[in-house]
Amino acid sequence: MFAEHGYTGTSLQQIADAAGYSKSSVLYHFRSKEGLFEEALAPSVAELEEFLDSIVEKATSGDSRAQFTADFVDLLLDHRLAAHIIINQGQTLSDIPTVDRARGLIDRIGESFMSGLPTTKQRIRLGVALAGAAYVMVASRPSAAEIDDIDEVREALIDVVGELITPLSS
Amino acid sequence: MFAEHGYTGTSLQQIADAAGYSKSSVLYHFRSKEGLFEEALAPSVAELEEFLDSIVEKATSGDSRAQFTADFVDLLLDHRLAAHIIINQGQTLSDIPTVDRARGLIDRIGESFMSGLPTTKQRIRLGVALAGAAYVMVASRPSAAEIDDIDEVREALIDVVGELITPLSS
DNA sequence: GCAGGCGCTGACCGATCGGTCAGACTACCC
DNA sequence: GGGTAGTCTGACCGATCGGTCAGCGCCTGC
Numbered sequence: 011m012f013a014e015h016g017y018t019g020t021s022l023q024q025i026a027d028a029a030g031y032s033k034s035s036v037l038y039h040f041r042s043k044e045g046l047f048e049e050a051l052a053p054s055v056a057e058l059e060e061f062l063d064s065i066v067e068k069a070t071s072g073d074s075r076a077q078f079t080a081d082f083v084d085l086l087l088d089h090r091l092a093a094h095i096i097i098n099q100g101q102t103l104s105d106i107p108t109v110d111r112a113r114g115l116i117d118r119i120g121e122s123f124m125s126g127l128p129t130t131k132q133r134i135r136l137g138v139a140l141a142g143a144a145y146v147m148v149a150s151r152p153s154a155a156e157i158d159d160i161d162e163v164r165e166a167l168i169d170v171v172g173e174l175i176t177p178l179s180s
Numbered sequence: 181m182f183a184e185h186g187y188t189g190t191s192l193q194q195i196a197d198a199a200g201y202s203k204s205s206v207l208y209h210f211r212s213k214e215g216l217f218e219e220a221l222a223p224s225v226a227e228l229e230e231f232l233d234s235i236v237e238k239a240t241s242g243d244s245r246a247q248f249t250a251d252f253v254d255l256l257l258d259h260r261l262a263a264h265i266i267i268n269q270g271q272t273l274s275d276i277p278t279v280d281r282a283r284g285l286i287d288r289i290g291e292s293f294m295s296g297l298p299t300t301k302q303r304i305r306l307g308v309a310l311a312g313a314a315y316v317m318v319a320s321r322p323s324a325a326e327i328d329d330i331d332e333v334r335e336a337l338i339d340v341v342g343e344l345i346t347p348l349s350s
Numbered sequence: 351g352c353a354g355g356c357g358c359t360g361a362c363c364g365a366t367c368g369g370t371c372a373g374a375c376t377a378c379c380c
Numbered sequence: 381g382g383g384t385a386g387t388c389t390g391a392c393c394g395a396t397c398g399g400t401c402a403g404c405g406c407c408t409g410c
Contacts, residue, residue: 016272018189022368033368035388043368097315098268102186130329134316134336138344142312145267146304159300166304174308174340192398203398205358213398352410359404367396374389380382 013091017047017103048108054092055112061085062118079172083143083164090147097144116140139174143167183261187217187273218278224262225282231255232288249342253313257334260317267314286310309344313337 011020011028022043026033040046065078086093095103096112103109120136146167181190181198192213196203210216235248256263265273266282273279290306316337 014271016186016188016269018186019272021366023366032389034370034390037369038386038388099186101184102189130332131336131339134333135340137316138308138312138337138340140312141315142308142310145311145315146307162300163304166301167308169301170305170308170344173343191396193396201357202359204360204400207399208356208358354408354410356407357405359402361401361403363398363400365397365399368394370393371391372389373391374387376387377385379384 012047012050012099013094017095017099044106048106051092051095051108051112054089055096055108055115057089058085058112058115062115065119075176076172079175080168083167083171086143086147086167087160087164090144093144093147097141135174139171143171182217182220182269183264187265187269214276218276221262221265221278221282224259225266225278225285227259228255228282228285232285235289245346246342249345250338253334253337253341256313256317256337257330260314263314263317267311305344309341313341 011025014020015024022033022036025046026036029036036046040049061081092112096109096116100109100113104113119140120133147163181195184190185194192203192206195216196206199206206216210219231251262282266279266286270279270283274283289310290303317333
């Protein structure tokens with residue numbers, strides 16, 4: 011619901027109704043709206059962090075870039091709602107700790123691929139790849155019937171993301 | 181403000197305060213919050229529509245694709261706030277006519293570049309190009325100091341967008 | 351000089367926001 | 381059977397939401 015209608019556009023009442031409980035019950039299980047939001051986001055952010063740690067290990071080996079691309083696309087697909095929220099609503103929600111942490115992690119992705127000072131062109135390519143992939147995953151028009159051809163989407167994403175980030179090393 | 185904090189995240193009171201007027205005065209000039217939002221978005225959407233009409237004319241000539249890319253990136257840069265809103269908040273605001281119209285126009289861009297049934301890969305590439313470009317324009321971290329190197333950003337965007345959409349015709 | 355319209359405002363409206371709290375209900379342990 | 385802990389809820393809170401309205405001052409045309 012946060013991904014679909016935005017954080018501010020989703021009320022606790024709507025969440026409670028969708029869950030079949032009262033608003034009070036929602037606030038019994040979660041300390042606040044922001045707390046609920048953070049708990050919903052935390053697992054995805056944690057996995058992203060874990061992913062990044064494993065990246066720096068493999069960064070030395072040469073052919074790891076193709077593997078990285080596939081892993082990264084899979085991570086995005088697994089956590090596409092969280093990715094959508096962080097990418098699209100990230101700057102809006104910059105005062106929420108978990109979101110800030112996630113945005114910091116995304117910055118780390120950039121750093122790990124750009125030795126020294128990144129050029130504008132490099133930053134643009136990486137930004138287009140990340141944001142574009144995140145957008146395409148969730149905002150692709152038929153929000154329902156996208157699960158069928160998910161393998162096709164995965165393949166296309168790996169292709170285009172790989173194309174966009176590969177020249178970064180040169 | 182709508183681009184920065186989202187439509188639902190921006191109140192009429194905040195708008196009035198930023199403008200140095202009272203909330204009543206804002207609602208004197210605009211019939212409602214949604215009316216203000218639509219009026220703010222309308223010029224950009226109209227220009228996008230105009231751009232699309234000129235595209236189909238030039239579609240016959242061969243080397244128009246490079247020109248299209250440059251023109252399109254310029255259009256995005258000129259209307260980057262509106263583009264950011266439509267791309268990032270489009271699905272959230274799907275009941276607002278102007279937004280719906282804009283999303284329809286974006287679909288037309290896709291159609292004009294894909295004869296017959298578009299493949300998933302083509303759709304993905306176009307989506308990544310559009311969404312990625314729109315994101316990178318506005319959400320690039322230092323929201324203030326991005327105006328200096330705007331030519332550099334423009335160049336990089338033309339490059340990457342051109343690369344993403346060019347193979348679509350083949 | 352005065353009548354009328356325009357820009358603007360504070361007071362106010364009902365609805366909804368996120369959040370608190372006392373109590374009801376159930377289930378389990380002694 | 382009598383506490384006790386956990387779950388859930390309706391009533392309620394102050395604040396804020398988008399929006400209405402009567403009326404204010406001011407400028408302009410006659």
